Amino acid sequence: MQRENWASRLGFMLAAMGSAVGLGNIWRFSYVAGESGGGAFLILYIISVLVIGIPLLLVEVSIGRKAQQDVVGSYKKLVPNKPWFMVGYLGVLGTMLILSFYSVVAGWSLYYLWGYITGAMVPMPENGYGAAFDSFITQDYAPIFWHGLFLALTMLIVLVGIKNGIELANKILMPVLALLMIGLAVYSVTLPGAGEGLAFLFQPDWSVLKDPSVYFSAMGQAFFSLSLGIGTMLTYGSYLSKSQKLPGPVVGIGVLDTLFAIISGVVIFPAVFAFNIDPSSGPTLVFITLPEIFHQMSFGHVIAIIFFTALSFATISSSISLLEVPVAYLMRAAKLSRPLASFLVSIVIFILGVTVSLGMGKWSGITPIGDRNILDSMDYIASNIFMPVGGLTMALLMGWYWNKSEALSSTDLSEKKIGDVWYLLIKFSAPILILIIFLNQIGNV
């Protein structure tokens, strides 16, 4: 069977941006930054994006374009008869783990969207938005319904193929989301007490740098936000043809994704302090701050509907990229049709997601890793371990397995200076930094 291709380089760029920009920028960024002390974390995160993230993004996409295969198949093809392909399975597993909790959180945001459409979310709940949200996610059935609905939508898109629907929707909704975020940021900055929130985000408290886990979290956030290291960008790259040139779009994706995260920090943290919310309150942070903001605003109800619509689209463009990784793998390895592969993987992810959802409520006592509940544990394994290990492997393949001219030609880096800098980064800096951050963290545990 003929493998599919993007219609154009722009199509690839939109899809890859759609993959990158998602819940990671708004939901995950704000709570990880909140737990890791704010400003100093932001700086480490930006350094990770520049020194490790963007250079590796180029590595990952170009490996896919070169191999024209799914994540396992790419390693098998490029490094025959050696165990490198095992890392491909980390990608298949990692994307499934991420999608399991991603879909649950996306379900929460669909529930909000619905709540604003019906008006149920509009009046301030009796014990405030925090308590109302908490009582929603700790229920047994309702959150699972929204998770299932979101996953079904994701499956339907992947099942059909990628080109038409999602690219167009993103083209319209991503700019809307960007404008709304900027508007909300301006509004949030005018809230009483906003200064404290901005200081938290932009005035680094260097003392948090003594804690090795901050480096680990910053690197994990960079990988998560850029959809890096577990084969998403590789798989998307595999639908590019060699005539579609590389470095440009990759830099655009990295910069845009990071801007989205910073802007969402500017939305969230002033509100966090204005409404006396604890910045380290974890994964529920944005779901409590945002309704508070909307409640205070005139026309907040309408803005909320537009906002959650745009967020849902940004989210679904990421979730389809996650689902595409195991689906592309199964289509090749098990010779399944696209619909059947999509369906089977979705069932598994649905079940995993049910455990995530129950882990917020009646199974909250289950803490597989440290004191992390099921959601946080899955996130920790995938984002802080699988993704960096995948990224490290890709860097080694590009920097050490191939020679320099092969590396440069596979990425279309013809500009000599930039090519040299990039090569140094992926051959030495990125792998060494990833290793140091790992060892440091292990020493800490």
Ligand code: PHE
């Ligand atoms: N980058 C996406 C986000 O920020 C999440 C994601 C991770 C998507 C890994 C694909 C692969 O929301």
Ligand code: NA
């Ligand atoms: Na992101």
